[in-house]
Amino acid sequence: MAAPLHFLLFFAVICLHPIVDASPAQSSYLSISLIVPVTKHASSLQYLTKIHHNGIGTGGLLPTDLVVDLGGPFLWMDCGSSSSGRLVSYGSIHCLAAKPTMVSHDHGSRNFLESCNLFTENRITQMGAQGDLVQDVLAIRSTDEDGSVASVSHNFLFTCAPKSLLSGLANGAQGMLGLGRHRISLPSQISSAFHSKSQFILCLSSSNGVLSFGNRPQSSYFGPELSESLIYTPLLTTQSHHEYFINLQSIKINDKTLSLDKSLLSLNEDGLRGTKLSTIVPYTVMESSIYAIFYKAYEKAAMAMNMTRVPNVSPFGLCFSSKGIRETVVGPQVPPIDLVLQSKMVKWRIYGRNSMVQVSNEVMCLGFLDGGLNLKSSITLGGHQLEDVLLHFDLGTSMLGFSPSLLLKQRSCSDLKFDFMPKQSL
Template identity: 55%
Template sequence: MASSLHFLLLFSSLLYNFSIYQAKPFNPTDGLIFHVKKDVSTLQYVTEIHIGTPLLLSKLAVDLGGPFPWFNCAPSSSSRLVNKRSIQCLAAKPKTHQYQGSNKKCHIFTENRITQMAIQGDLVEDIMAINQVTDGSKTGSKSITTVDYNFQFSCAPMLLLNGLASGAKGMLGLGRTQMSLTSQISAQLSSKLQFIICLSSSNGVVLHENGHRSSNFRTKIPDSMIYTPLVNQVETPHEYVINLKSIKISGKKLSLGIEEGKIKLSTIVPYTTMESSIYATFTKAYEQTATSMNITRVSPVAPFGQCFSSRENDGTLVGPKVPAIDLVLQSEMVKWRIHGRNSMVQELLG
């Protein structure tokens, strides 16, 4: 039977310098960008967008697998309720219930996927201002402008904000659905359904592009990068899942007792989680390998069960000198290597 791993999506950030200009018509060769920061208290990734008329700034927690965006909506003169019989309502897969009287609202099942609290919300459409990245390959300059689009999202009550980063007014759903923000952007721009998410331990970006290799961001991605396909999950079709063939520590394959597993990519879990039996095998093998490298184990610090001393660890360009973890994906030639920078959390002692 397949087991599941749950991985925080964590990559090194790419840095860019931008200038601010006045809004202008959207150029289909440009990209739309959301700047992301990591909240130090909750470890959630958050971004800011402007919604409604007048435009109000809203902080949102980024949910990679979220089925659609939802907010605690503020009064807006441009907001309108989506009718329950509309195509947009059908795409949102509203919660089935008995409508009464003249109620034409599109009610959808809205969930805070961090606290797993869910409640009924109303599907609405309103203006959203998004930063646009101008391709400056000819002039050598880059700029950000703002463009307005109409988007559908769920209006949820204040109660659903519990557990989000301080000041957050909702969640930015980027999942594999017709109503996710990425799908709505692609539909409005008649572009490919693809986007780039690049996160570090402190910041990052979510970028939507048309796939032009000449773009400023995409040219920074090496052509030699290894890719792996997404897996369709019947029970969670909106999530981003990839296959896992095996796990190796310092090149040695672990005996996990499974033929094939799954990895779910997430931005709403603070640390990697594993099924308990896999975790037990993993930590035992990791400690043995670390000990052979003269790395000393120390008392654990919550919420972690296995910690090591860094006093005699000089570190490397890829973080602390610790056993490398390889996630072998669809074949032995395709692997996700995790070095100390992304496998270790430093505990600062007072």
């Protein structure tokens, strides 16, 4: 049975309004910056942040640790009995925003007052389940133009998922914070709620990092030297993916271009192959045919620098002795890796700090892994390769800005100083 006409008109009208409840004072938030500290969990190698949300009978906000998922579609958590979140109905604008693919025959078979269910996935274990879309208060620490700190509370959308989905997450984590291209991802909701640009900044490290939202320019807290060093490359888009892909054209090792099948590097219409960025994959993973060429080229370049092979340490496929390897400001002096993007002039250079993993005092291994033949993406750049690089995701222009390694300037994402950095964040 087709949806009643008044429901269709209802959807047509509400689609014109923001998906997050607004308040009259929001125009004053145009220049705020929302800061979320990020820490790296030592054993799982996952990146964690802490949010605060309304709790039943607690008289305040409950702290909740979440795993940061760069490509995840939205925030989900195990709400248990603690959340005061209001269930979102199937017939609401919020459900339509979260499930834009709802079709007419769904409307006829569903009660519009039923709860809105979303497929919710632990993208680390690739286990999924239905979750309830809810709206609840999250508190966000913000800064205004003069650097003063305030706490801003707002209604945000997220899903309450079964406890079983927590398997595989870092100890103590209660869900995942999705930053992907989706109408109810945190960047999208913040942009809508606070009338800010659709953008965010991510700076990871082996210990403490930061995630920032809002309109304030990077130079206001990272300094002009860092913000002006950013190089921009297009973010590729597909209709079926909310992850972040870059336009990788070729790979160089020690300035020598690898002979790779360029079709494997290109993102196709189905969102397959291509090169994407991830915070839930610890080390870069390559499709087997790419890895085989990469492996041989790197081994050859390493041997030319008199590096000594040693037995491999799982999960790595290429390990070397650390003895006699000179240490530089950007890590061990090993063959540099260049990711050549939209032109030969635009490249992302990976030095020893981000290419090598120190597995013991005497052994270091190449932090690039063979992912097999059935990868959905040909290359996934993992967290280790993203650390100590300032990343600016400008979703409005679909561009990614990336800095050279901050270590070149003897800085790190772990020691960036923010006078207004709050002790608590979301």
